[in-house]
Amino acid sequence: MPLPPETERTRPRFALTARLKSVTYAARGLRVLLMQEHNAWLHLAATIAVIACALVLNLGADDWRWLVLAIALVWFAEAVNTAIEALCDRICPAFDPAIGRIKDIAAGAVLIAALAAGAIGLLTLGPPLLARLG
Numbered sequence: 001m002p003l004p005p006e007t008e009r010t011r012p013r014f015a016l017t018a019r020l021k022s023v024t025y026a027a028r029g030l031r032v033l034l035m036q037e038h039n040a041w042l043h044l045a046a047t048i049a050v051i052a053c054a055l056v057l058n059l060g061a062d063d064w065r066w067l068v069l070a071i072a073l074v075w076f077a078e079a080v081n082t083a084i085e086a087l088c089d090r091i092c093p094a095f096d097p098a099i100g101r102i103k104d105i106a107a108g109a110v111l112i113a114a115l116a117a118g119a120i121g122l123l124t125l126g127p128p129l130l131a132r133l134g
């Protein structure tokens, strides 16, 4: 879809430094997530445990692919959920059933991601773990 003329005129030119700055803003967001969100601490503990298990079991690239995807899925969902929660609190600090529903749905997205990641983790780590123990 073509942009309105005024947007075309005011859009800044592509600059590598500006793109690099965007990465630092994103990293700042992740730092906030890690410092302030208790759920993120649980995700971090789970991430470290899964990576440690995979290293000990000496998994191959096929298995690592699934684990990386599962870990990223949960962090992605948690980051989006946290952003939605923060936005909700900013625009409506008072109790509001509609805000409650929005937050519940966003939290549901994290639950879906966590359940899927758990299933991926069991399917990927389970068999080699059992083989190692058996």
Ligand SMILES: Nc1ncnc2c1ncn2[C@@H]1O[C@H](COP(=O)(O)OP(=O)(O)OP(=O)(O)O)[C@@H](O)[C@H]1O
Residues within 6 Å of the ligand: 037, 038, 039, 085, 092, 093, 094, 095, 096, 097, 098, 099, 100, 101, 103, 104, 107
């Ligand atoms: N402003 C609000 N109006 C109505 N219900 C709300 C409101 N804020 C929170 N809730 C309800 O409380 C639940 C928890 O909200 P909260 O913002 O504390 O999320 P949380 O999952 O506990 O987040 P965190 O643990 O990351 O702080 C929401 O899912 C929603 O059901």
